[in-house]
Amino acid sequence: MTARESSTSASAPAGHGRVHVVTPAALLGTVAALFALTVVTVVVSRVDLGAMNVVAALGIATVKAIAVAAIFMHLRYEGRFHVVVLVGCAVFAALLVGFVVFDTTRYQPDLRAREAAETRHR
Amino acid sequence: MSGGGGSTPYLAVQFRDMEAQVETGKLGVWLFLGSEILFFGGLFTAYSVYRANHIELFRYAHFFLDWRLGAFNTFVLLTSSLSAAWAVRCAQLGQRRGLRFTLLATFLLAAAFLLVKYFEYSHKLENGIGWGAACHPSAEILASLPDAARALPVPAHLGTFFSIYYLMTGLHGIHVLVGMGLFAWLLRRLPTLGPDHWGAVDGVALYWHLVDLVWIFLFPLFYLV
Numbered sequence: 001m002t003a004r005e006s007s008t009s010a011s012a013p014a015g016h017g018r019v020h021v022v023t024p025a026a027l028l029g030t031v032a033a034l035f036a037l038t039v040v041t042v043v044v045s046r047v048d049l050g051a052m053n054v055v056a057a058l059g060i061a062t063v064k065a066i067a068v069a070a071i072f073m074h075l076r077y078e079g080r081f082h083v084v085v086l087v088g089c090a091v092f093a094a095l096l097v098g099f100v101v102f103d104t105t106r107y108q109p110d111l112r113a114r115e116a117a118e119t120r121h122r
Numbered sequence: 123m124s125g126g127g128g129s130t131p132y133l134a135v136q137f138r139d140m141e142a143q144v145e146t147g148k149l150g151v152w153l154f155l156g157s158e159i160l161f162f163g164g165l166f167t168a169y170s171v172y173r174a175n176h177i178e179l180f181r182y183a184h185f186f187l188d189w190r191l192g193a194f195n196t197f198v199l200l201t202s203s204l205s206a207a208w209a210v211r212c213a214q215l216g217q218r219r220g221l222r223f224t225l226l227a228t229f230l231l232a233a234a235f236l237l238v239k240y241f242e243y244s245h246k247l248e249n250g251i252g253w254g255a256a257c258h259p260s261a262e263i264l265a266s267l268p269d270a271a272r273a274l275p276v277p278a279h280l281g282t283f284f285s286i287y288y289l290m291t292g293l294h295g296i297h298v299l300v301g302m303g304l305f306a307w308l309l310r311r312l313p314t315l316g317p318d319h320w321g322a323v324d325g326v327a328l329y330w331h332l333v334d335l336v337w338i339f340l341f342p343l344f345y346l347v
Contacts, residue, residue, distance in 0.1 A: 027207055045342065057347045058342070072207040089156040
Protein backbone atom coordinates (compact mmCIF):
# COMPACT_ATOMS: atom_id res chain seq x y z
CA MET A 1 0.00 0.00 0.00
CA THR A 2 1.30 3.44 -0.86
CA ALA A 3 1.05 6.32 1.57
CA ARG A 4 -1.80 7.84 -0.42
CA GLU A 5 -3.88 4.70 -0.39
CA SER A 6 -3.45 4.06 3.31
CA SER A 7 -4.41 7.64 4.09
CA THR A 8 -7.58 7.35 2.01
CA SER A 9 -8.65 4.01 3.44
CA ALA A 10 -8.75 5.68 6.84
CA SER A 11 -11.99 7.33 5.74
CA ALA A 12 -13.51 4.01 4.60
CA PRO A 13 -16.66 2.78 6.33
CA ALA A 14 -15.88 0.93 9.52
CA GLY A 15 -15.73 -2.83 9.25
CA HIS A 16 -14.98 -2.93 5.52
CA GLY A 17 -11.45 -4.21 5.79
CA ARG A 18 -10.74 -4.15 2.07
CA VAL A 19 -12.92 -1.28 0.95
CA HIS A 20 -11.15 1.46 -0.87
CA VAL A 21 -12.70 4.90 -1.20
CA VAL A 22 -11.18 6.81 -4.12
CA THR A 23 -10.20 10.38 -3.24
CA PRO A 24 -11.72 13.38 -5.07
CA ALA A 25 -8.20 14.31 -6.21
CA ALA A 26 -7.73 10.91 -7.88
CA LEU A 27 -11.18 11.09 -9.53
CA LEU A 28 -10.72 14.64 -10.84
CA GLY A 29 -7.12 13.96 -11.89
CA THR A 30 -8.26 10.93 -13.90
CA VAL A 31 -11.05 12.76 -15.69
CA ALA A 32 -8.70 15.68 -16.46
CA ALA A 33 -6.21 13.23 -17.99
CA LEU A 34 -9.02 11.58 -20.00
CA PHE A 35 -10.18 14.98 -21.35
CA ALA A 36 -6.61 15.92 -22.27
CA LEU A 37 -6.06 12.59 -24.07
CA THR A 38 -9.32 13.08 -26.01
CA VAL A 39 -8.02 16.45 -27.26
CA VAL A 40 -4.67 14.82 -28.11
CA THR A 41 -6.33 12.03 -30.10
CA VAL A 42 -8.39 14.55 -32.13
CA VAL A 43 -5.30 16.71 -32.82
CA VAL A 44 -3.16 13.69 -33.81
CA SER A 45 -5.89 12.45 -36.19
CA ARG A 46 -5.66 15.74 -38.13
CA VAL A 47 -1.98 15.11 -38.90
CA ASP A 48 -1.47 12.65 -41.74
CA LEU A 49 0.73 9.86 -40.40
CA GLY A 50 -0.43 7.25 -42.93
CA ALA A 51 -0.97 3.85 -41.34
CA MET A 52 0.38 5.21 -38.04
CA ASN A 53 -2.84 7.20 -37.52
CA VAL A 54 -4.72 4.04 -36.54
CA VAL A 55 -1.86 2.90 -34.29
CA ALA A 56 -1.76 6.31 -32.57
CA ALA A 57 -5.55 6.41 -32.11
CA LEU A 58 -5.67 2.88 -30.67
CA GLY A 59 -2.63 3.55 -28.47
CA ILE A 60 -4.22 6.66 -26.94
CA ALA A 61 -7.55 4.83 -26.54
CA THR A 62 -5.74 2.02 -24.71
CA VAL A 63 -4.07 4.48 -22.32
CA LYS A 64 -7.50 6.03 -21.64
CA ALA A 65 -9.00 2.58 -21.08
CA ILE A 66 -6.25 1.70 -18.58
CA ALA A 67 -6.90 4.96 -16.68
CA VAL A 68 -10.64 4.22 -16.48
CA ALA A 69 -10.05 0.62 -15.39
CA ALA A 70 -7.34 1.45 -12.84
CA ILE A 71 -9.00 4.36 -11.04
CA PHE A 72 -12.73 4.51 -11.87
CA MET A 73 -13.10 0.72 -11.81
CA HIS A 74 -10.85 0.39 -8.73
CA LEU A 75 -8.52 -2.18 -10.31
CA ARG A 76 -5.48 -0.38 -8.92
CA TYR A 77 -6.72 -0.90 -5.40
CA GLU A 78 -8.17 -4.38 -5.31
CA GLY A 79 -8.19 -8.09 -6.22
CA ARG A 80 -5.82 -9.36 -8.87
CA PHE A 81 -8.46 -11.75 -10.20
CA HIS A 82 -10.55 -8.89 -11.62
CA VAL A 83 -7.48 -7.76 -13.56
CA VAL A 84 -7.05 -11.30 -14.91
CA VAL A 85 -10.69 -11.32 -16.09
CA LEU A 86 -10.45 -7.91 -17.80
CA VAL A 87 -7.00 -8.33 -19.35
CA GLY A 88 -7.68 -11.97 -20.26
CA CYS A 89 -10.85 -11.08 -22.18
CA ALA A 90 -9.20 -8.07 -23.84
CA VAL A 91 -6.26 -10.24 -24.95
CA PHE A 92 -8.54 -12.93 -26.39
CA ALA A 93 -10.66 -10.32 -28.20
CA ALA A 94 -7.44 -8.83 -29.64
CA LEU A 95 -6.25 -12.34 -30.68
CA LEU A 96 -9.54 -12.88 -32.50
CA VAL A 97 -9.21 -9.57 -34.35
CA GLY A 98 -5.52 -10.12 -35.07
CA PHE A 99 -5.72 -13.65 -36.47
CA VAL A 100 -8.83 -12.97 -38.54
CA VAL A 101 -7.20 -9.88 -40.07
CA PHE A 102 -3.98 -11.82 -40.84
CA ASP A 103 -6.09 -14.48 -42.49
CA THR A 104 -8.28 -12.20 -44.57
CA THR A 105 -5.39 -10.01 -45.80
CA ARG A 106 -3.44 -13.17 -46.74
CA TYR A 107 -6.20 -14.54 -48.98
CA GLN A 108 -7.76 -11.32 -50.26
CA PRO A 109 -5.31 -10.87 -53.23
CA ASP A 110 -6.07 -14.44 -54.43
CA LEU A 111 -9.81 -13.84 -54.13
CA ARG A 112 -9.60 -10.60 -56.07
CA ALA A 113 -7.45 -12.19 -58.79
CA ARG A 114 -9.95 -15.03 -59.19
CA GLU A 115 -12.87 -12.63 -59.25
CA ALA A 116 -11.16 -10.61 -61.98
CA ALA A 117 -10.47 -13.81 -64.01
CA GLU A 118 -14.09 -14.94 -63.70
CA THR A 119 -15.34 -11.55 -64.87
CA ARG A 120 -13.08 -11.82 -67.93
CA HIS A 121 -14.42 -15.30 -68.76
CA ARG A 122 -18.04 -14.16 -68.85
CA MET B 123 -21.78 -3.23 10.28
CA SER B 124 -18.86 -5.18 11.65
CA GLY B 125 -16.69 -7.39 9.47
CA GLY B 126 -18.09 -10.64 10.83
CA GLY B 127 -21.56 -9.62 11.97
CA GLY B 128 -24.95 -10.09 10.40
CA SER B 129 -26.28 -6.83 11.80
CA THR B 130 -27.49 -5.47 8.48
CA PRO B 131 -30.83 -6.37 6.85
CA TYR B 132 -29.06 -6.42 3.47
CA LEU B 133 -26.92 -9.49 4.19
CA ALA B 134 -28.25 -12.51 2.28
CA VAL B 135 -28.32 -15.83 4.17
CA GLN B 136 -25.74 -17.59 2.00
CA PHE B 137 -22.95 -15.13 2.87
CA ARG B 138 -20.64 -15.19 5.88
CA ASP B 139 -20.53 -11.39 6.10
CA MET B 140 -21.02 -8.22 4.04
CA GLU B 141 -17.49 -8.30 2.73
CA ALA B 142 -18.03 -11.77 1.25
CA GLN B 143 -21.35 -10.60 -0.23
CA VAL B 144 -19.86 -7.48 -1.84
CA GLU B 145 -16.82 -9.39 -3.16
CA THR B 146 -19.01 -12.13 -4.66
CA GLY B 147 -21.26 -9.56 -6.33
CA LYS B 148 -18.24 -7.77 -7.71
CA LEU B 149 -16.78 -10.98 -9.14
CA GLY B 150 -20.10 -11.71 -10.84
CA VAL B 151 -20.18 -8.23 -12.40
CA TRP B 152 -16.57 -8.60 -13.58
CA LEU B 153 -17.31 -11.95 -15.26
CA PHE B 154 -20.30 -10.31 -16.96
CA LEU B 155 -18.06 -7.45 -18.12
CA GLY B 156 -15.61 -10.03 -19.50
CA SER B 157 -18.39 -11.58 -21.59
CA GLU B 158 -19.34 -8.07 -22.78
CA ILE B 159 -15.78 -7.47 -24.01
CA LEU B 160 -15.88 -10.72 -26.01
CA PHE B 161 -19.35 -9.81 -27.28
CA PHE B 162 -18.12 -6.46 -28.64
CA GLY B 163 -14.93 -8.23 -29.78
CA GLY B 164 -16.89 -9.96 -32.55
CA LEU B 165 -18.09 -6.61 -33.87
CA PHE B 166 -14.59 -5.11 -33.65
CA THR B 167 -13.45 -8.10 -35.75
CA ALA B 168 -16.08 -7.30 -38.41
CA TYR B 169 -14.88 -3.69 -38.42
CA SER B 170 -11.21 -4.73 -38.71
CA VAL B 171 -11.75 -7.24 -41.52
CA TYR B 172 -13.80 -4.82 -43.56
CA ARG B 173 -11.37 -2.01 -42.96
CA ALA B 174 -8.33 -4.16 -43.81
CA ASN B 175 -9.86 -5.03 -47.18
CA HIS B 176 -11.64 -1.79 -48.06
CA ILE B 177 -9.67 1.07 -46.58
CA GLU B 178 -10.82 3.42 -49.38
CA LEU B 179 -14.43 2.86 -48.32
CA PHE B 180 -13.63 3.82 -44.73
CA ARG B 181 -11.77 6.95 -45.86
CA TYR B 182 -14.83 7.98 -47.89
CA ALA B 183 -17.55 7.07 -45.38
CA HIS B 184 -15.69 8.95 -42.66
CA PHE B 185 -16.77 12.25 -44.33
CA PHE B 186 -20.36 11.48 -43.33
CA LEU B 187 -19.53 11.44 -39.63
CA ASP B 188 -19.10 14.70 -37.73
CA TRP B 189 -16.11 14.35 -35.40
CA ARG B 190 -17.29 17.35 -33.35
CA LEU B 191 -20.46 15.49 -32.32
CA GLY B 192 -18.39 12.38 -31.56
CA ALA B 193 -15.92 14.40 -29.47
CA PHE B 194 -18.77 16.14 -27.63
CA ASN B 195 -20.30 12.76 -26.81
CA THR B 196 -16.90 11.51 -25.63
CA PHE B 197 -16.71 14.37 -23.12
CA VAL B 198 -20.31 13.66 -22.04
CA LEU B 199 -19.55 9.98 -21.39
CA LEU B 200 -16.24 10.66 -19.62
CA THR B 201 -18.01 13.14 -17.32
CA SER B 202 -20.74 10.57 -16.65
CA SER B 203 -18.06 8.02 -15.73
CA LEU B 204 -16.68 10.56 -13.24
CA SER B 205 -20.11 11.04 -11.68
CA ALA B 206 -20.68 7.26 -11.55
CA ALA B 207 -17.32 6.73 -9.79
CA TRP B 208 -18.19 9.58 -7.43
CA ALA B 209 -21.55 7.96 -6.70
CA VAL B 210 -19.71 4.86 -5.42
CA ARG B 211 -17.63 7.11 -3.16
CA CYS B 212 -20.77 8.87 -1.85
CA ALA B 213 -22.48 5.53 -1.17
CA GLN B 214 -19.42 4.16 0.66
CA LEU B 215 -19.23 7.29 2.82
CA GLY B 216 -23.00 7.53 3.36
CA GLN B 217 -23.35 10.92 1.66
CA ARG B 218 -27.01 10.65 0.70
CA ARG B 219 -27.35 14.06 -1.01
CA GLY B 220 -24.12 13.59 -2.94
CA LEU B 221 -25.29 10.14 -4.01
CA ARG B 222 -28.61 11.50 -5.28
CA PHE B 223 -26.82 14.27 -7.20
CA THR B 224 -24.19 12.00 -8.80
CA LEU B 225 -26.73 9.32 -9.78
CA LEU B 226 -29.04 11.94 -11.28
CA ALA B 227 -26.12 13.59 -13.11
CA THR B 228 -25.05 10.26 -14.60
CA PHE B 229 -28.62 9.54 -15.72
CA LEU B 230 -28.96 12.97 -17.38
CA LEU B 231 -25.55 12.76 -19.07
CA ALA B 232 -26.53 9.37 -20.49
CA ALA B 233 -29.73 10.96 -21.82
CA ALA B 234 -27.68 13.80 -23.37
CA PHE B 235 -25.47 11.22 -25.10
CA LEU B 236 -28.49 9.45 -26.60
CA LEU B 237 -30.03 12.78 -27.67
CA VAL B 238 -26.90 13.64 -29.69
CA LYS B 239 -26.93 10.11 -31.14
CA TYR B 240 -30.61 10.56 -32.07
CA PHE B 241 -29.80 13.72 -34.04
CA GLU B 242 -26.89 11.97 -35.78
CA TYR B 243 -28.98 8.92 -36.72
CA SER B 244 -32.03 10.88 -37.87
CA HIS B 245 -29.91 13.24 -39.99
CA LYS B 246 -28.35 10.22 -41.72
CA LEU B 247 -31.59 8.28 -42.18
CA GLU B 248 -33.42 11.35 -43.56
CA ASN B 249 -30.66 11.64 -46.14
CA GLY B 250 -30.93 8.06 -47.32
CA ILE B 251 -27.98 6.70 -45.37
CA GLY B 252 -29.32 3.39 -44.11
CA TRP B 253 -27.56 0.07 -43.66
CA GLY B 254 -26.81 -2.64 -46.19
CA ALA B 255 -28.63 -2.25 -49.48
CA ALA B 256 -30.72 0.62 -48.08
CA CYS B 257 -27.89 3.13 -48.39
CA HIS B 258 -28.54 5.74 -51.07
CA PRO B 259 -27.10 9.10 -49.97
CA SER B 260 -29.30 12.05 -51.01
CA ALA B 261 -27.95 14.69 -53.41
CA GLU B 262 -28.25 17.15 -50.57
CA ILE B 263 -25.89 15.30 -48.21
CA LEU B 264 -23.44 14.54 -51.02
CA ALA B 265 -23.29 18.27 -51.82
CA SER B 266 -22.45 19.00 -48.19
CA LEU B 267 -19.33 16.81 -48.23
CA PRO B 268 -15.86 18.38 -48.41
CA ASP B 269 -14.36 18.94 -51.89
CA ALA B 270 -12.02 15.96 -51.54
CA ALA B 271 -15.00 13.62 -51.11
CA ARG B 272 -17.25 15.22 -53.74
CA ALA B 273 -14.64 14.56 -56.43
CA LEU B 274 -14.97 10.79 -55.80
CA PRO B 275 -17.76 8.49 -57.04
CA VAL B 276 -20.02 7.02 -54.32
CA PRO B 277 -18.46 3.59 -53.49
CA ALA B 278 -20.62 0.58 -54.34
CA HIS B 279 -20.57 -0.95 -50.86
CA LEU B 280 -21.05 2.16 -48.73
CA GLY B 281 -24.01 0.42 -47.06
CA THR B 282 -21.75 -2.25 -45.60
CA PHE B 283 -19.74 0.39 -43.76
CA PHE B 284 -22.95 1.82 -42.37
CA SER B 285 -24.19 -1.65 -41.39
CA ILE B 286 -21.10 -1.94 -39.19
CA TYR B 287 -21.51 1.65 -37.97
CA TYR B 288 -25.17 1.21 -37.00
CA LEU B 289 -24.56 -2.20 -35.42
CA MET B 290 -21.65 -1.10 -33.25
CA THR B 291 -22.91 2.34 -32.22
CA GLY B 292 -26.48 1.00 -31.97
CA LEU B 293 -25.50 -1.86 -29.68
CA HIS B 294 -23.50 0.63 -27.62
CA GLY B 295 -26.56 2.93 -27.56
CA ILE B 296 -28.70 0.05 -26.24
CA HIS B 297 -26.14 -0.38 -23.47
CA VAL B 298 -26.46 3.33 -22.65
CA LEU B 299 -30.25 2.91 -22.51
CA VAL B 300 -29.93 -0.08 -20.16
CA GLY B 301 -27.51 1.99 -18.04
CA MET B 302 -30.12 4.75 -17.74
CA GLY B 303 -32.63 2.18 -16.50
CA LEU B 304 -30.11 0.93 -13.92
CA PHE B 305 -29.40 4.45 -12.65
CA ALA B 306 -33.15 5.14 -12.42
CA TRP B 307 -33.48 1.90 -10.42
CA LEU B 308 -30.70 3.04 -8.05
CA LEU B 309 -32.39 6.44 -7.62
CA ARG B 310 -35.62 4.70 -6.68
CA ARG B 311 -33.75 2.61 -4.09
CA LEU B 312 -31.82 5.61 -2.80
CA PRO B 313 -33.13 5.41 0.82
CA THR B 314 -31.67 1.90 1.21
CA LEU B 315 -28.20 2.76 -0.14
CA GLY B 316 -25.34 3.66 2.17
CA PRO B 317 -22.10 2.51 3.82
CA ASP B 318 -23.59 -0.88 4.67
CA HIS B 319 -25.27 -1.33 1.30
CA TRP B 320 -23.35 0.00 -1.69
CA GLY B 321 -22.70 -3.16 -3.73
CA ALA B 322 -25.47 -2.32 -6.21
CA VAL B 323 -24.05 1.18 -6.84
CA ASP B 324 -20.62 -0.36 -7.39
CA GLY B 325 -21.92 -2.98 -9.84
CA VAL B 326 -23.90 -0.48 -11.90
CA ALA B 327 -20.93 1.93 -11.92
CA LEU B 328 -18.61 -0.86 -13.15
CA TYR B 329 -21.04 -1.63 -15.97
CA TRP B 330 -21.22 2.07 -16.81
CA HIS B 331 -17.43 2.38 -16.99
CA LEU B 332 -17.37 -0.52 -19.47
CA VAL B 333 -19.92 1.31 -21.65
CA ASP B 334 -17.55 4.28 -21.47
CA LEU B 335 -14.56 2.04 -22.35
CA VAL B 336 -16.28 0.74 -25.49
CA TRP B 337 -17.02 4.31 -26.61
CA ILE B 338 -13.37 5.29 -25.99
CA PHE B 339 -12.51 2.85 -28.81
CA LEU B 340 -15.55 3.50 -31.04
CA PHE B 341 -14.99 7.26 -31.17
CA PRO B 342 -11.52 7.29 -32.82
CA LEU B 343 -12.26 4.22 -34.98
CA PHE B 344 -15.37 5.73 -36.59
CA TYR B 345 -14.99 9.49 -36.33
CA LEU B 346 -11.24 10.08 -36.54
CA VAL B 347 -9.16 7.55 -38.49
